[in-house]
Every structure is written in C-alpha cells, then in structure tokens.
Amino acid sequence: MLVPVAHGSRDPRSAATVRALVDEVRAQAPGLDVRPAFLDFDAPSLGEVLDGLDGPAVVVPLLLGSAYHARVDIPAVVAAAGPAHPVRVADVLGPDPRLLAVARERLAALGGEPRGIVLAGTGSGHAAANAVVHRLAGDLGAVAAFATTAPRVPEAIAALQARGAERIAVASWFLAPGRLLDRVHEQAGGVPVAEALGAHPAVAEVVLARFAAATRPLLAAAG
Incomplete structure (x- = not known):
C-alpha cells in the first residue's frame, strides 16, 4: 500500500494538485492501493489513514526537501499512530x-x-x-x-x-x-514565474520510485 502524504494547505489549489498527482500515480500503477493523506488543513489526516491500514504500507512524503516535516513531523505521526501493520517512511521526492x-x-x-x-x-x-x-x-x-x-x-x-x-x-x-x-x-514584481511542478507524469514516476525503494525492506522482512 502506498500512502502519499502532503503537507496540506488552506489554498484549495494545493489539495486539488495533490489529488491529481495521486490520480496520475494510480494510472501508472494500476492495481496499487494508493491512499493519500495530509499533515494539516486537508483530510484525511495521516493518522486517520494509518489507523485504517489493513496491511503493510509505505508513506511517501510529497515534499521536495528533507526539512522539518520530513525529518520530524511524519515519523512522529507514524510513531504515535502505532499502526497494526509494518509502515516504512520513504525518502522525499527531491532532489531528483x-x-x-x-x-x-x-x-x-x-x-x-x-x-x-x-x-x-x-x-x-x-x-x-x-x-x-x-x-x-x-x-x-x-x-x-x-x-x-x-x-x-x-x-x-x-x-x-x-x-x-x-x-x-x-x-x-x-x-x-x-x-x-x-x-x-x-x-x-512582474518578472515571469513558472508554474509549480504539479501532477506531471515524471513527478508520479518519482513517487513510485520512492515507494519501490522503501518496499524492498518490507518484502525482505516478510520473508
């Protein structure tokens, strides 16, 4: 199971982009159980998703850098949830x-x-x-x-x-x-600014690559 977790935002465009990215991930990996989650502002929360697990899962932070949210917040939520099934936290998306x-x-x-x-x-x-x-x-x-x-x-x-x-x-x-x-x-100040990376197919590829890298230890542990 893949749990892509985003920070969340008060701006609805952010959650819409995350959900579009999740749709692209699902399109590239048919049959994979993908359950998005958010740290704040949007639902479902990461804790709620972890509480509903029915098997091992990999949490993939939808973050471009390994700062506080990746190093502290996400591992803390996983630890506090005490999921009944093995959970690994994958690397962040960037740099790639x-x-x-x-x-x-x-x-x-x-x-x-x-x-x-x-x-x-x-x-x-x-x-x-x-x-x-x-x-x-x-x-x-x-x-x-x-x-x-x-x-x-x-x-x-x-x-x-x-x-x-x-x-x-x-x-x-x-x-x-x-x-x-x-x-x-x-x-x-009027200088052109490019769009965010968004739900680009290559971004979804990176999400799946992080998932695959973190899944190997889970498979090895399962024997």
Whole structure:
C-alpha cells in the first residue's frame, strides 16, 4: 500500500494538485492501493489513514526537501499512530533529475529565452535543505532564492540585473500552487514565474520510485 502524504494547505489549489498527482500515480500503477493523506488543513489526516491500514504500507512524503516535516513531523505521526501493520517512511521526492527536468519544462513554457534565471523554493530553517536548492540552481544555471528565508526573490533578481541580465524568469521549486508560490509571484514584481511542478507524469514516476525503494525492506522482512 502506498500512502502519499502532503503537507496540506488552506489554498484549495494545493489539495486539488495533490489529488491529481495521486490520480496520475494510480494510472501508472494500476492495481496499487494508493491512499493519500495530509499533515494539516486537508483530510484525511495521516493518522486517520494509518489507523485504517489493513496491511503493510509505505508513506511517501510529497515534499521536495528533507526539512522539518520530513525529518520530524511524519515519523512522529507514524510513531504515535502505532499502526497494526509494518509502515516504512520513504525518502522525499527531491532532489531528483526528473523533477529538475520538469522545472525546466515549466520554465520553457513561459516562452522566450531568459538570460537570468532564479530557482525559487520554499526555504527552511534547516541549512542542508536550502543547500540542496542552491545546488539544483547551479545545475539549472540559475541562482537560488526562497519565499520564506534569505536570499529572497527580489534580492536574486536584483543580483542578476546587476550582472547585466535583461530577461529574467523565475523557475519554481514547488510541488503545487498555493500561498507561498503566490508570494513568489508578488516578490518577483512582474518578472515571469513558472508554474509549480504539479501532477506531471515524471513527478508520479518519482513517487513510485520512492515507494519501490522503501518496499524492498518490507518484502525482505516478510520473508
């Protein structure tokens, strides 16, 4: 059983995107029992899904970085639920070359050929998670910026302009639209911002790859 768990949001576009991604996962893996869950704001909660398990399960965090939610929140919910069947928590989705390819595709959809690129992510108090975004930005030929921590999008845009970049665009390191991506749009001040990764088939492939990697130990334990 696959339990993809998203953070959840007050913005309904976020849950709609998660459910569309789950539909894509199901389309790519017919017959697999896929039960989505959320940490906050949306239903069902991860605890509720774990309480209803009727067999072993793999929880796949629908998160792009390994920050607090992945390292603390999700394992704590699993431990508190005390599920009757074995549960493993898989790795987060990012970083993964397939996700970076989707970010490139969303950026290209803006049209034109930017001379300066900002890769915008959420931002975290966990320095290692932010460092991953900086590394991915380098792979993209971009500079990194964050919605919630420094360097922020206006600073990154100003730095590119200081280098002489006349056409700038912002690539999105967000899984779904929502309030934080809206904040990036506001911070960009009219500079084009690419769409979130969304329910792209390649994102679903990564979800299934994380599921498969975490399933192998469960199968080995079962004998």
